[in-house]
Amino acid sequence: MNCKVAAHKAGQWLGQCTDFHQACSKREKPVLPKRVVRLASYNVSPALYETSDGERADYVALSYCWGGEKHLLTTQNTIRSHKAGIPWSKIPQTLKDAMHLTLELGVEFIWIDALCIIQDDLVDWKEEASKFGSVYRSALITISATASPNTTSGIFCDQRSQRHKLRTHVASMKNIDIYMRQACSTTHVGLFEHLNIFGNGYQEEEALPILGRGWTFQERILSRRLLHCSGEEIAWECFSGDIHCECASRVPYTRPNVPREMHGHLRSIPDTKKAIEGRLRDGVSEAWDGANSPLREWQELTMAYSSCQFTYPRDRLVALEGIAQQFQQFRLGSYFLGMWGQNFHFQLDWMIMTLDESRRLDVPTWSWASVYHKCQYNFHPFSPSYQSVWLCDIVRSPSDVPPHSDISSRALVISSKVVDGIIQLEGGPSDISLDVEVNINGKMYGMIADIQQWPEASNQWGNIQEDERLYNGQLVLCLELSTYHLLDPSRCVKVCLVLRELSSAKDTYRRVGILFINESWKPGGWISLLISSTSISMRRNGHWRLFSSWSLPQSFDTIEY
Template sequence: MSASKSLRPRRQVSRTTTQARRKPCRLCHNLDSRGHTSSIYQTESAKGATSRLDLVLDSLSLSKTQSSTGAGCRFCGVLIVTLDAFFDNWRGSRQRVNVEIKEKESIKVGINGNRWRGQLAEIYAGSSASKAPWPTLGTAHHIPTDSGSDETFDFARRCIRDCLTNSKHVACKPPSISRHVLPKRLLDVGRVTAPIRLIDTQGRSFQYVTLSHCWGTGPLLTATKLNWQELASNIPFTSLPPLFQDAIIITRQLGLRYIWIDSLCIIQDSTRDWETESSKMGGIYENSYVTISATISGDSNTRCLMDRRKPIKITYENTTGREFAIRARNIADHHPNIKEGTPAKLMGPLTTRSWALQEHVLSTRILHYTATEVLFECRTSYRCECQPSRKQQPTTPSLIPKATAKRGEDNNALWAAWQHVIEQYSKRELTVPSDKLPAISGIASKIKDATRSAYVAGLWKDNLASDLLWSTTSPSSLIASPYALDTYRAPTFSWASLNTPISYYTPDEDERESFQSTITLLSSVIAHTGLNSLGTVSGASLKLRGPCMTAFLSSSQIDGVWEYTLLIKGTSAIRISHDCLLTRSGDTIASSLTGGSVRRANSADQLSEFNKASILYLGVARYDGWISGLVLGASERVPDAWERLGTFSAGMESFDKANEREITLI
């Protein structure tokens, strides 16, 4: 498609036609934020009253507004040319076109539907020096068409310099020497004429950059027992994968000499070295000068310094015959939302990876290389190339520091921050399934330092009732599995025991005040594997006292969907939120329950409906006349122990006959 598009009608415009066209288009309202029944006026602006209009247009109706001769609403024509350029196959999709119009600002255009999720186009006046084609259309900040341009590097340097020198960036200051974590190795890349090589830091402090990247599924240059001495001598630049080359270029452009890349700075086939260095990873990212986040790159062969798609030029002619240059470009819906308190929304392969979330949360400063522009976050502010002014907006690196700063008599803000991170983390993918707990251990270390609470395989003893009440969500992720794991990774009471997105019960203000734990932790046992005390486990258990009742669980399959129902004598049936698919336990179960119990199903199990299988349900917390808790099945692995099957919520009357009981969860 040609970059230049004309919206001039091919017939002579008469005075009568001109007068008619002065009336706003019923569909697009002439892309004017004023005078519509849905227009919103804000008077808080220092420049006076400003207006905003959000339109939702039918894509089929919009595509029919331009005739074969090119005649029709000029403003609808601007939308159509923009949609044709940036939204493939939008015509005939019967989706809703969302148009956000703000007075004296650019116009944002998006389409509903998974195909275009997170994608936006921006329409703006070509030059701030000339008259706008219509009064309410504004300009947009220039974004270079090359992420390796001098302009983009100047932007990156300016962001970092402002963070380092601004006295208000207290949270961005380096940690004390006692908390300073040193990487064992770094890549020395600072001089073009000198060899790139792996160095041993020998306990010395260096100013270095970190790289956050996807490893991908293909071959990757890594440090091993056999080649690390060779890497310590000379690594030819041309032998490095393209992404690593880009990371080195960025490091040099920032005026630094050293970079930490996990695959090269950790000896990958040494269990001891990997466990030691990976356990320090949170501190390594926190203490770095800046993290380069290769958000757009799916593996080390995909560069992050690349050409970006150029804006298109739309030639627009008004009713007097005067031509104007309008531009449209592809952008991402990435800006933080101050009202909702949400940070920048990033898109790209890296945002699906589990290890990368920890790197994002714990970095002090981070440069995100996305498909459309570079974004900068630190623990205090946010900037991007389309909005380069420093803004005090929510950022992901500020999540833990802000929660720590809010601590008063309790740690509620930190518990909420942890649960928010775990909800996001559970949606991400791992190349090595056993990394589930190690890949979040850096954040766990920060929470432990702040709260002094003990940690049990993803849960905190001082927030145990709330942490136990996680539940699985609808499978919205490619990683979601409806089955239990074939290999042990975590106890069943931990979210880490499954591959599926989870969420936590979030009480409102009134419920939070009445939320009260009904369980007492009597003891806990955890068996760690390796050197990371917050990492991999080979076993764990909790001994609790709390209100318990026996009941029956029944299953049914409706339209291919399995449902599980608690049958409690004297009360209505209660639908449970099951952790995964369930099946009746074997006949040899060591349990006093009649009729056998229930367990999590494995992928090899043949599922069938069951009726009145015996289970135990444990009340964990109560609030406003309700009680929530765990549905438990007798363990086949450990005698007299119980395994989690799901969660339930019910009125307090269902627990009238509950008895306090000591149980062991595994």
């Protein structure tokens, strides 16, 4: 595979797309990003180009893995020299291949994050990172270095052996050698088949490392046209749903690792920002309409996204911002730390698939983004009458402008019912981890802990905050999220968050897990709660207390903090 061959095939696919795909087409050339790399020819050094306001031209974007090698970066010290020209000899192979392919496609500009953002300028990085979604969405093509694990291996690398030698005997002929390579269908599994997002990660992550990275997740979803490059073949996908590859094998319609039902909504987000008509205009209950609702699709998307890896975990919410900006037109309410205001209680109903050993300190514990590993939402039969948590208010500081505002200044005010419980740990000193149960009124319920609980003698506790550690006999608070009926209408399941009091702040709580209580349904009273920073606080007439009954008084003051 080389750039000339790849460009010839990609040009054919691009021509089909621009001529016949209304969902992918733009009426005019896009506004260029703040900086792009300008390409003249193979004999002229590429140069960083700062664009004028409103300047329009086609450009290519690059989606790739940085890897662990030393990078060619634009910094405050190198930006002047990069504007003068970057010698081809100093450009890593992956970036160089992408530039060569861009030249062969007849496009003058390419956007590469390492070169087009001043990497040691926090203000510039924040400003440009917030535009990632529009940068990839507006690009003529996004070149995806799908098989490349780093910047040095090139976009046409292949992590697998190219050929296998077999010796066989053919009748009436001498022994002959036959050379075979792995079928391209293996790549198709990783790229195009609908993968089970509840599984253990991407099936082809080793061969296609880009699929496991967090920043490239939104680049893949938001790009109008993607050209996947590997040593095996190139493949094409675009926003209309068209998928092509060189070997012409039959491949499914879906975009990589995106749930099937999501594609209709993602493809229907045009530049005119016209929202999906129909149920989205008809209120909250209409927007929650089973597996095809935008909110359900957001949850499916974040479950897939939560398994992605980041070099810097602090980027986890920022790297989702581009997709969130597109979902805003679906009228899902305020966007808040990876969740939406509409049907907020369903978005609190998540659990982790792999026990974390620690938690992010800068994200509230009630957000799925507070844990580092894959999470899963619990999709239950829905009826508004069984909702137990109500979102009363979202409290933000005056400067709270997502995604880069001070997360610790945010809070939620909700109403719900609570009951107290007692922690009981199951397991011995030799166990790798302990099971956690909660005693509620003499009955034991299995709890799914957010953070792994080790035996007391384990040396792993040195890596964990004291407030994440649970003890036998410890008092916890169970906050009811929702109640749904089983097949027997007299039986139901209560979904509850498990909260524990902070050792450093009396009457202040944080999420430590989730549990499910099977019991007969009984209505209860309400309590107002403030979820502030990584904690949950309660107050009744100026006094703090725990409650031992689901039925609670309703005379609660407005919560301040």
